[in-house]
Amino acid sequence: MSALLAAEESIPHLARIADQLRQVTVEIRSPGGSGVGAGILWAPDLVVTNAHVARGSCVGVGLADERWIEAHLVVADRRMDLALFRIPRCGVAPAALGDSDTLRVGALVVALGHPLGLRRTLTAGVVHALGPARPGGRRFIHADVRLAPGNSGGPLADTAGQVVGMNTMIAGGLALAIPINDVGRFVASATASTT
Amino acid sequence: MTTVMDLSNALAGAVERVSGWMFAVHGRPRLPSTGVQWRTGLVVTANHTVEHDREVTLTGHDGRSFAASVAGRDPSLDIAVLRAVVDGVSAADVADDGDVRVGHLVMALGAGPRASAGIVSALDVGRGRHAAGDLIAVDLTLYPGFSGGPLVDVRGRVIGITTSGASRHLQCAIRATAVTRLVEHVIRGGRIPRAYLGVGTQPVELPHPLRERLGRAQQTAIIVVHVKSDSPAAGGSRGRASARSGRRSGHDDHSARRRAAGPSGDRR
Numbered sequence: 001m002s003a004l005l006a007a008e009e010s011i012p013h014l015a016r017i018a019d020q021l022r023q024v025t026v027e028i029r030s031p032g033g034s035g036v037g038a039g040i041l042w043a044p045d046l047v048v049t050n051a052h053v054a055r056g057s058c059v060g061v062g063l064a065d066e067r068w069i070e071a072h073l074v075v076a077d078r079r080m081d082l083a084l085f086r087i088p089r090c091g092v093a094p095a096a097l098g099d100s101d102t103l104r105v106g107a108l109v110v111a112l113g114h115p116l117g118l119r120r121t122l123t124a125g126v127v128h129a130l131g132p133a134r135p136g137g138r139r140f141i142h143a144d145v146r147l148a149p150g151n152s153g154g155p156l157a158d159t160a161g162q163v164v165g166m167n168t169m170i171a172g173g174l175a176l177a178i179p180i181n182d183v184g185r186f187v188a189s190a191t192a193s194t195t
Numbered sequence: 196m197t198t199v200m201d202l203s204n205a206l207a208g209a210v211e212r213v214s215g216w217m218f219a220v221h222g223r224p225r226l227p228s229t230g231v232q233w234r235t236g237l238v239v240t241a242n243h244t245v246e247h248d249r250e251v252t253l254t255g256h257d258g259r260s261f262a263a264s265v266a267g268r269d270p271s272l273d274i275a276v277l278r279a280v281v282d283g284v285s286a287a288d289v290a291d292d293g294d295v296r297v298g299h300l301v302m303a304l305g306a307g308p309r310a311s312a313g314i315v316s317a318l319d320v321g322r323g324r325h326a327a328g329d330l331i332a333v334d335l336t337l338y339p340g341f342s343g344g345p346l347v348d349v350r351g352r353v354i355g356i357t358t359s360g361a362s363r364h365l366q367c368a369i370r371a372t373a374v375t376r377l378v379e380h381v382i383r384g385g386r387i388p389r390a391y392l393g394v395g396t397q398p399v400e401l402p403h404p405l406r407e408r409l410g411r412a413q414q415t416a417i418i419v420v421h422v423k424s425d426s427p428a429a430g431g432s433r434g435r436a437s438a439r440s441g442r443r444s445g446h447d448d449h450s451a452r453r454r455a456a457g458p459s460g461d462r463r
Contacts, residue, residue, distance in 0.1 A: 013199045106210030106302060106310045108203035126206060126302070126312040128338070144311045144336060159203040173336060 014124070017161030018110065022120045024095035024163070025112040025154050027062030028071075030055045036062075038113040038154030040163060040183075044089045048187055049153035050168055051076045051083040061087055064120065075190040081168055082183060084190045095155060098162030100179035103127055103141060111145045111167050111175060113154030123147065128174055139182070141165040143175040151175070202349070206302065209351030210310050216287040216353075218253040218261075219306035220277070220343060222246060227254070229306045229344030230277065231353060232286050233378045240343030241358040242268050242275040253279055256308065267381040272329060272369050273360035275343075276381045287345065290352035292331070292371045300349055301333060303357045303368070305341040320365065329373040331355050332365045393426020394419050 024041040028049050037053030039061065047061055057073040071085035110124045125145035133140055143156060147170050156165035156177040165177030220230040220240045228244030230253060238253060245251055251263040263279035295301075299315045313335025320330040333346065337357055346355035346368040355368030396417040406412070422428050 104207035104210070105214075105308050106207040106312075108199065108206060108312075126310050128311060129307050129309040142309070159199045172338065174338070 014110070014159070017157065017159070018112070018122045020096075020161045021110070021112045021122070021155060021157055021163075023064045023092055025064070025120055027060075027114060027119065028054050028153060029060040029062065029068075031058065031060075032056075036114050036117060036119075036150055037152050038150065038167070039085075040153070040155050040166060041090070041092060041094045042084075042187060043094050044091065045087055046074075046094075046187070046191075047071055047085045047087055048166070048183060049083055049085070050166065051078050051081045053153040054083045054085065059085065061085065063090055063092060065092075074194055077186060080178070080182070080186055082166075082178065082186045084187055095163045096161060097180055097184065098158050098160065098164040100141065100164045100181045103130060103158070103164055103179075105129060108159050109141075109143050109145060109156055109164065110159075111143070111147060111151060111154065111156050111177075113147070113151030113167060115146075115148035115150045117150055123151075125175075133171055133176060139179060140168075141177040141179055143177060145175045147175045202300075205349050206310075206312065209302065209347055209349060210304060210308050212351035213287070213304055213345055213347050213353065214256045214308035216285065217304065217306055217308065217344065218255055218281075218284075219340075220244060220251065220253055220263075222249055222251040222275075226340050227306065228340060228342045229304070231343070231345045231356065232281060232284055233276075233289065233374060234382070235286050236278060236280060237266065237378055237381065238263060238277040238279055238281070239356055239374055239378065240275050240277060241356070241360055242270050242273045243358070243360040244342050245275045245277070251277060253277070253281065254306070255281065255284055256306075267377065269377050272373060272377070273358045274356065274369060274374060274377055276378055287353045288351070289371050289375065290348060290350075290354050292354045295331065295348070295354050301335070301354070302347050303333065303335055303337055303341055303344060304347060305338060305344045309338065309341070311335050311338060311341070317365075320367065329370055330365075331368045331370055333357070333368055335366060337366050391427065393423040393428040395421030395423075 026039040028037040028039045039047045039049035042048045059071050061071045062068050069087050071087045074084040074086050076083035105127050107127045123146045128144040129142040151167045154167050155163040157163050164180050167177045169176045216232050218230040219227040221227045222245035230238040230240035233239045253261045253263050261279045261281050263277040266278040267276040297315050303311045316334040317332035319328045320332045342358045345353040346357050355370050357368045397420050401416050
C-alpha cells in the first residue's frame with residue numbers, strides 16, 4: 001500500500017520492526033516440492049507453519065542468515081492447517097508474540113513472507129475484519145494486505161512488531177490469518193503430548 | 196517510535212467511532228450494503244443497492260433491526276436517502292471535505308465493521324454523467340458490501356460515501372458536501388430534484404480558426420445533437436435556434452451541466 005511505503009520512509013520504526021520480523025520468518029522447502037513457503041520461528045528449536053506448506057515429516061528450513069537446517073515434524077493438524085517442526089537450536093531469538101484477542105479492526109498490520117519467491121518481503125495494510133470467513137466457520141483475522149503464494153505460514157504482525165497471526169490463505173483479495181492465540185494453543189497441546 | 200503505533204490506534208479508534216453510525220442495509224437479495232445515519236432519522240446508502248418495491252431493513256452494529264423506507268434517490272450520484280426511526284443511534288460526524296488533500300490517509304468502511312485503507316488519489320473527479328467536483332478518487336479496495344459505506348479520515352470523521360456505482364473505472368467516493376446537499380433536499384421537500392434540459396450533447400474541440408472567428412479563448416464546446424420534444428429546451432426560441440444550427444458555442448459539458456444546476460450548485 002503506497003501510503004504505508006511513504007510512512008516507512010518518514011518513520012524508521014516500521015523498517016526496524018520489519019528487520020526484527022525478517023529474523024523470525026523462515027523459508028520452508030518440502031522434499032519434492034518446487035515452491036517455497038514461510039514459517040515462524042516460535043522457539044530457538046521450534047518452527048510453526050501451515051500444514052499445507054510443509055508436506056512430509058522432514059523439511060528444509062532456511063534462516064535469515066542463509067543457513068539451511070533440517071526440521072523434523074512434531075505434529076501436523078490438517079484441519080487446523082498447522083504444523084510444528086523441531087530444529088536444532090539455531091541461536092536466533094524467536095518471534096515476539098502479541099495477543100490476537102485484543103486486535104482491533106482498522107489497526108495497522110504487516111505481513112512477512114516469500115510472495116512469488118521474493119524472500120522476506122514486507123507488505124502492509126489494516127485489519128479488515130475479525131471473525132469467520134463464512135457463517136459457522138473458524139475465526140480468522142481478515143487483513144487488507146496484499147499476499148501471494150509464498151506468504152503462507154508467515155507472520156502477520158502489529159506495529160509493535162509482535163506476531164498476531166499466521167498468514168494462511170487469500171480469499172476475495174483479503175489475507176486470512178490464523179489468530180496467533182489459536183497457534184499458541186496448538187503448539188502448547190502438541191508439545192505437551194510429545195513430552 | 197510510538198508514532199506508527201499511535202497512527203494504528205487512531206485508525207482502530209476511528210473504526211470503532213464510525214461503526215456506531217453505520218448500518219447493514221438489506222435492500223437487495225443476498226449481499227447487504229452499508230448505510231450511514233447522516234442526520235437523525237435519515238440514513239444514506241448507495242442507490243444501486245436498494246431495489247425498487249422492496250422492503251428495506253437496517254441492522255445496527257449492536258444487532259438491532261429497523262424498518263426503513265426510501266425518502267429520496269439520486270441515481271446519477273448513486274445515493275439513496277432512507278428514512279428510519281433508529282433510537283439510540285447518533286448521527287455521523289461529517290467533516291468539511293474541503294480540507295481533504297490528495298495523499299491523505301483514508302479508510303473505507305463496511306458494516307460489520309470491516310475496514311480498507313489507502314490514500315486520496317484525486318479530487319474533483321467528474322466524468323460522464325456525474326457533476327464535476329462531487330467525486331473523490333481513492334486508492335484503496337472497495338470490498339463487496341462496502342457500497343454506501345463511509346469514507347473516513349484518520350480522526351474518524353466522514354468525508355464521503357463510497358460506492359462502486361459512481362464510476363466504472365475508478366474507486367470513488369461521493370463527497371460529503373454533495374451528500375449533505377441531497378439530504379437537505381429530502382428534509383426540505385421530501386424529494387431530490389434533478390436538472391432537466393432535454394438536450395443530447397456531444398463535447399467537441401474547437402479548431403483554432405473557428406476560435407479566432409468567434410473571438411473566444413475556450414478550447415471546447417458542445418454540439419446539441421438532439422432536442423426532446425415537450426422539454427424545457429424545446430420550449431424557447433433559443434433552444435430551437437441552437438438545435439437548428441446544430442452547433443452552439445457554449446462552455447464544456449461539465450460547466451453546461453453546472454449552469455443548468457444553478458449558481459448555488461443546486462439541481463432544479
